[in-house]
Amino acid sequence: MRIILRRISAGAAALAAAGLFVAWAGIIDIRASTGHWRVTDWFLHWVMRSSVRTAALGGHAPRFTAAMLPLAAGHYETGCAGCHGSPAMPRPAMVENMLPPPPDLQHVTATWNDAQLFEIVKHGVRYTGMPAWPTLERDDEVWAMVAFLREYPSLDQAAYQRLAGFSATGSPEFTTIVKSCEGCHSSPGLNETSLIPRLTDQSETYLRDSLEAYAAGKRPSGVMKVALSRTSSEDRKKLADHFANQSAATETGRASEKSARGKALAERGDRTRGIAACAACHDAAGVNEAYPRLAGQPIPYLENQLGLFRSGNRGGGAYAAVMTRAAAGLSDDDIHALAAYYGALPLD
Numbered sequence: 001m002r003i004i005l006r007r008i009s010a011g012a013a014a015l016a017a018a019g020l021f022v023a024w025a026g027i028i029d030i031r032a033s034t035g036h037w038r039v040t041d042w043f044l045h046w047v048m049r050s051s052v053r054t055a056a057l058g059g060h061a062p063r064f065t066a067a068m069l070p071l072a073a074g075h076y077e078t079g080c081a082g083c084h085g086s087p088a089m090p091r092p093a094m095v096e097n098m099l100p101p102p103p104d105l106q107h108v109t110a111t112w113n114d115a116q117l118f119e120i121v122k123h124g125v126r127y128t129g130m131p132a133w134p135t136l137e138r139d140d141e142v143w144a145m146v147a148f149l150r151e152y153p154s155l156d157q158a159a160y161q162r163l164a165g166f167s168a169t170g171s172p173e174f175t176t177i178v179k180s181c182e183g184c185h186s187s188p189g190l191n192e193t194s195l196i197p198r199l200t201d202q203s204e205t206y207l208r209d210s211l212e213a214y215a216a217g218k219r220p221s222g223v224m225k226v227a228l229s230r231t232s233s234e235d236r237k238k239l240a241d242h243f244a245n246q247s248a249a250t251e252t253g254r255a256s257e258k259s260a261r262g263k264a265l266a267e268r269g270d271r272t273r274g275i276a277a278c279a280a281c282h283d284a285a286g287v288n289e290a291y292p293r294l295a296g297q298p299i300p301y302l303e304n305q306l307g308l309f310r311s312g313n314r315g316g317g318a319y320a321a322v323m324t325r326a327a328a329g330l331s332d333d334d335i336h337a338l339a340a341y342y343g344a345l346p347l348d
Ligand code: HEC
Pocket: 045, 048, 076, 079, 080, 081, 082, 083, 084, 098, 099, 100, 101, 102, 103, 105, 108, 109, 117, 120, 121, 125, 128, 129, 130, 131, 145
């Protein structure tokens, strides 16, 4: 008997040591980017639903009144919409990649009863980012939120904004948006070492196409997707117009030996290697408005974009495929030379 017990405890200790070893070796995947397996997703959500169901047993909702709604709606706007979105604002791009992503509550509240919603809103959900209510001492505010969540699926943008007590469009003022863009895109941050492009002197068509491509995920950039996440397509049209109608005296990079080689390649291409002349599409009179100007862009930005086109990861507007083809045969040296040439090219 004693031997069996000793064997069992030795086995348990070995198991614990093996478990610790696996954790220490760093092979447990904690990356949110790849998501869970379908079965893990299902299991975790099942555990969450079961736990909420049991914790909410015996809970009784007070009578809901209309007076509860405005304070809850106002709190929803500041405390919940940033993760769950609202009729006035889609879920911000950043939270879509949380694991799990916060659901659109207009579609899920019907699957819970009042006591269960109370349980979730008051206590939050561990390991998911869903926070507990800021104070646990009183329940009345939490019940007001439950009353609001019951109304929530039937609210359109106007009704939501009336309840939440704000009348603007929900998105920030246009001048505030422009300032946020300039924080990255205007002079002090932009010099010959920059990875950020200049927006001025670019056609309105190209700017608008680019903004729509970022917003729709057709030109992948986490930075630009988040920068645009609180803009409507109307805002983006105005932004394209705003920046296209400015011209800035930007300093251009210095001409170098490299740029002589770049100039030849840009103007004539290289038939033997199947490289088209860039000048057929860029910085020449009468070319398609959807083709960007390259003159005076920061050299590292140009290099980076050419690398992205070459590897097929740049994306863009309706004509991006022609550029992907144009970049396919470029060598690293070609890219350095072409970027040096266009970066040093004066604007006009
Ligand atoms: C930091 C982000 C974040 C904030 C802020 C947040 N939530 Fe959540 N919420 C989540 C996440 C993530 C889940 C998903 C949990 C899960 O599926 O297990 C969730 C789930 C929920 C659910 C359950 C929905 C379902 O069917 O899975 C409700 C109800 C809810 N939140 C209400 C609220 C309310 C009300 C507020 C504001 C007081 C709020 N949340 C604030 C992230 C957030």
